[in-house]
Amino acid sequence: MATLETISSIDTAPRHPIRLVANRTGLTVDLIRAWEKRYHVVEPARSDTKRRLYSDYDIERLRLIRIAKQNGRRLVDVAPMSLEALRDVVSEDSRFDAAQDNPAEVYRPSWSNPLESTDTQDAVDAMLFAIQTMDQHRFDQLLQEGLVKQALPAYLETVIGPLLREIGESTRLGKLRIAHEHMATAHLRTFIGALRFRETFTGSEPKIVITTPTGQLHELGALMIAALVSVDGWLPVYLGPNTPADEIAACAMQSGARAVSLSMTYPADDPRIPTELTRLRSQLDQKIPMFVGGSAAAHHQELIGRLGLQSPSSLNGLRQSLNELRDRGFRLQSA
Amino acid sequence: MATLETISSIDTAPRHPIRLVANRTGLTVDLIRAWEKRYHVVEPARSDTKRRLYSDYDIERLRLIRIAKQNGRRLVDVAPMSLEALRDVVSEDSRFDAAQDNPAEVYRPSWSNPLESTDTQDAVDAMLFAIQTMDQHRFDQLLQEGLVKQALPAYLETVIGPLLREIGESTRLGKLRIAHEHMATAHLRTFIGALRFRETFTGSEPKIVITTPTGQLHELGALMIAALVSVDGWLPVYLGPNTPADEIAACAMQSGARAVSLSMTYPADDPRIPTELTRLRSQLDQKIPMFVGGSAAAHHQELIGRLGLQSPSSLNGLRQSLNELRDRGFRLQSA
DNA sequence: TTTGTCTGGACAAAAGTGGGACAACATTGC
DNA sequence: GCAATGTTGTCCCACTTTTGTCCAGACAAA
CATH class of the missing domain: 1.10.1240.10 (Methionine synthase domain)
Known part of the structure; x- marks a missing residue:
């Protein structure tokens, strides 16, 4: 029974190129190389043409070191640590972070209670x-x-x-x-x-995929849109919050959706937003329009224009655009 | 469960011309041919006049390879992979991408496993x-x-x-x-x-605060408990996932709850769990019992014992404990 | 006829490599 | 408080490998 040893062990087979490691860890390619050069943070294997090949173990190390750095540790200190030591350090730091919370305060209603609204x-x-x-x-x-x-x-x-x-x-x-x-x-x-579920379902409604992109954890905006469009004869394919671009695209394809709608609120400046929107636009059939809404959309005007996304300024604007799209679709089908 | 394997099989009948494949995958015609020439990424059938004819299977392969490349994989590495291997790689990558906050919702109740009829x-x-x-x-x-x-x-x-x-x-x-x-x-x-909302509400039900602690983002376990206890005459004060200990305590106090129930599933070894549970136990009136459940509870047996928390082994166990508590409460009130 | 696809090859852009430079910032010694 | 020193992220260079695009000439489809 080697289970106890093997369960927690991480694959050390070298197979990942540096670009993928950068994607996964959030570090830049340059930085990964610099760390290797200076502190031998990881020493990846090489392909026959000298390309670096990283193992899952290496990636985990880099990920932990990045977190340790975010927690204020110095690279020199954490670089030579073992994986276990890194884990300890990181969990100790976050334990400490969790301890600082806001103090309880006395509760006092600040709104009056209008009985007749x-x-x-x-x-x-x-x-x-x-x-x-x-x-x-x-x-x-x-x-x-x-x-x-x-x-x-x-x-x-x-x-x-x-x-x-x-x-x-x-x-x-x-x-x-x-x-x-x-x-x-x-x-x-x-x-x-x-x-x-209040609306009846005939089976012939055009479909629209509704969700929020990676990093956007607040789903209520998207859910409101799902409720709204179902009134107008669309069938929402609702995916909840935080869906990666690849998955949205695959879902749109499988369900045969005619449109995609994304809601973005917080954080407005998440660096993953441009990447995700670009990826989604490129993977999606060009004929499928992408709608983006929510307060965070305003922070990405340039991107929205460049990618040719639709960004209605209100729920009503979205409704109108979708109504047009739906009717245009009907004409196409009957023609 | 052979169903899941078989339904996902993809048509291998060759029928699509290269242009359509390009449109669907977002690749250029030249690129598709180059990939074939260099790495035999796909080997489409041919018409009697040597035109390439791609199957749905081929298209899916190309789509996956394109995504794998965007994830940082090298063409040389992914080209020889089977469709299944590609799926694995792609889903693994999108799971571990810098997104890394949304690992599959693995809800593994420590408290159930009846024989499944x-x-x-x-x-x-x-x-x-x-x-x-x-x-x-x-x-x-x-x-x-x-x-x-x-x-x-x-x-x-x-x-x-x-x-x-x-x-x-x-x-x-x-x-x-x-x-x-x-x-x-x-x-x-x-x-x-x-x-x-199916249960009627009399206003005299004892209240129970239900949520998940900081770091636990999956709420379905907690929501199931909320639905369950409302059947037995409790009024759930449901707070959704990821609530800090101080807030849970404050909420229990303001609402006059008689119990608190926490659900923990993933990540099981989050270092914040011990801190949060300890903090909550210390801020909560000693007369208010704390129930913890979910698959991650098993990882914290020692802590649960030390803090004197209740950890029922099944939904039924939780029900019984709550029923006793409720009835004891009635006796106390009428005494 | 016009447009699209095929093959094979050429070419160029993108990405990776080792080495080094440099500016911003933090830490240390005085 | 200040200068010296150490730390660290980013960028540049020259070079190699990998990958995307383009072309020419032949043939097929509309």
Whole structure:
């Protein structure tokens, strides 16, 4: 039974080119070579033409060293360490980081509680009050009520959207606790998700892949879009948040989607966004339009223009574009 | 489970001209020919006049190779690979790319493994098939149907749990793409979330805070617990995934919860877990029991014992503990 | 006739290699 | 506080290997 030894061991077979190592570790090719030259951080095997060939073990080492550096360690110190020592160092550092948290604060409601919600601002305020008082039942009730008063698209644009913004802003300012935000987000996830099933399904709807790119962990924007487009006779293929470009492309192909929509909110300047969008655009059939929305889209105007993506300025704009696309599709099919 | 292998087989009938292949894969015509000449990447059949005729299989190969190249692989390395090997390589790469935050949702409850009757195994297989073919409507239908046949607690334990495990495993093995897993996870999030609203609400239920600790991003285990306990007359205060210890404590205090339940699955050895659990236990009223479950709980036995946490070995065990707690509470209140 | 594909080869761009330079920054010694 | 020294990421060069594009002339398809 060699299991105990072998389980945790990492493959030391050399097979990965330097470019792949750079992709996986987030280091640059130059840097990997420089580290090797100076400190022998890793000593990769070579191909018969002197190309470096790295093992999984090497990659893990580099990854850990990078994290150690981010935690403030010096390269000279960590370079000669064994994998185990590196793991220890890294986990010790992150343990320390986790310890510094924000202090608890006294809770005091900062919104009044408008019982009769006349206009949308009142509706949002009432919901914020319910969130702050952790009154889940009331929150659900308000969400349901609002939906009765307005059609879904208007409701999403005038109530849910502003509500999300207020929640984010209030949490940032400390008016809401993270716990409140979490509870509200979880409820909204359930609520908006359930909306999609209200529409009947005929099987002939055009499909649209909806998700967020790698690094974007907030899914509510995308989920709102899924709910919205299902009203207009699209069938959303909803993938949740954080989907790699390759997977989005493959999904669009397999499902035969006619469009792709991405939502980006936070972090707005994630360096992976340009790469991912470019990759997706290049892998996707040119006839399939890509829509990008969300607050972070504004930070990538140039890229969006260069890649020829569509970036509607509002949910309504998105609806209109999709309606046109759908109708154009119908004409094509019948012609 | 031969189904999963067979349905993914690809047509090898040669019929596509090179131009179409170029359009579909995003490669140029010249490049496809060059790859063939130099590395025999694909060896298409020929028409009677020597025109190349590609099969769907060839196209898939070329598509995968293109993606592998974008991931940093060298053409020489990937050219001789089989389709399966290519799939492995590509899915491995996109999993470990600098993205590296989204390893397959491997939900392996430490607390279940009943003998799986053929009935439920069939149900799971049917769902897996729907997922693989991206038949969302069918998947929803199957989820709903299953719920009619069994009571919710049994359904969660015998169908949903095993399904999650199979999805995780299949994705790891490359039988499912990450996109499939994402779609399935998103649907399950919606489905399980909606279950909580089936129960009527009297306002007198004891509350239980349910979430996952910092670093644990997979929420389905926690959400299942929320659905489960609402059947037994608890009101879940559900916070979604990744909640810091301080926030959980504050939430328990504000809502007046009688218990806290945490789900931990991946990563099992996150160094933040001990810190967070210790912190939470110390901030929480000693009279409030903490339940921890999920596959990662097994990695922290010693800690769980030291802190005096409860770690039921099955969903049923959790139910029983909570029922006792609830009834004890009633006696206390009426006394 | 016009357009597209085929073969084989030529050529050029991209990417990798070893070596070194250099600026920004941190640390040390005084 | 300041200068000297050490650390580290980035860039440049000359050269090799790998990979993408282009061309010419023959033939096939529309």
